[in-house]
Amino acid sequence: MAELLNVKPTRMELLNLKRRIQLAKKGHKLLKDKQDALVMEFFTIYDEALQLRRELNLKMKEAFEAIQMAEIELGTLRLKEISLSVKPNREVEILKRNVMGVSVPMIEAESFKRSAVERGYAFVSSSARVDTAAEKFEEVLDLAVRLAEVEETLKRLAKEIEVTKRRVNALEYIIIPRMEATVKFIKQRLDEMERENFFRLKRVKALIAARG
Template sequence: MPVDEIKPTRAGLLIVRRRLALAERVHRLLSMKLDGMMLELVRLTDEAAEERRALEEKYAGAREMAAVAAMMEGATGVLLAALSVEAEPSYTAGHRNIFGVRLPALEPVMVRKTLDQRGYGILGTSSVIDDAADAYEDLLEAIIVTAEREGGVKHLLDDIEKTRRRVNALEFKIIPELTDTRRLIEDRRDEMERQEWTRLRRIKKIKAKRGSGL
């Protein structure tokens, strides 16, 4: 029932009071959720920035190791070693729940490999190939971790904006409207009670005059 259709009766007043109590309770809970999400956002943002810096360092290191391997083994040797790997690196995507928000949880799959899993053998290559492979495996893990952190930041930002809109709607529209409606109904009921009391008093006086006339 819309607020403007509620009648100034005792039942209508109870409806408004219940709605107002519910709106205030939801406002408190959403405000607490918003505060918690803001703290989590700060933490995730710091972690994402740190992971991004680490990612850039590992990228530079991997490029350097690849250049060394190409210089020692030749570009063809590096390419053949890379093509020898059969199991492609991947990841599994899950979710974790933070304040009711589903944040991405990424788990590397076949990123770290043993020498046997790399497939190129240890006799036909030098250690620089292994060093380059290690560096790029580190880089891939850093990419997955960074993607998880930055994805979490994006999800949190979206939900923070939605929650903030709901909090503002409750605080500046719904609760004030319900408060005004409650006040109007209470004032209207007080006026009706005064009118009823005046009417009863007038009836009592009339009856008293009639009784004294008899």
């Protein structure tokens, strides 16, 4: 109410407020549409993330089973020696892309799958079980990179949805109602002023008529 008392009850102020309400309502609709689109995009990517997580869990299980079999066959010491001769994996490059106005990561990386020669360890000192274990862990890396990209995208979309939701609610429940209440207040004050002017004018006419 204190804010209403500070408003000048003029027709110019009334017109300005009405224009601001129209703009606020347009902005509210645009933000609401953006929020709905973000939510749809979020759940589309969320389904992909769930699928990737299930695949990753399965691949990790297979990879650890494979490395256990290789360890049983070659022994822990020999397996460690082979692992030390493995060449580093290819590097990944983290870029950015735009999803519904939100900047999200895009990981550029070739598949981590390699041949035994590319891995760097010697055939004679290794075995087929080591190759299998290596393949399984390379599959894990491929999925992990993809999942990291998707889950970070989800985090950023969720944050943007929350920010957009707060703006939508602020416009819908605070800003627009407050401006509409101010418009109502100005209209009431203008009506009161018109009535006061009418009675004042009527009184002046009555005084003039009495003197005549």
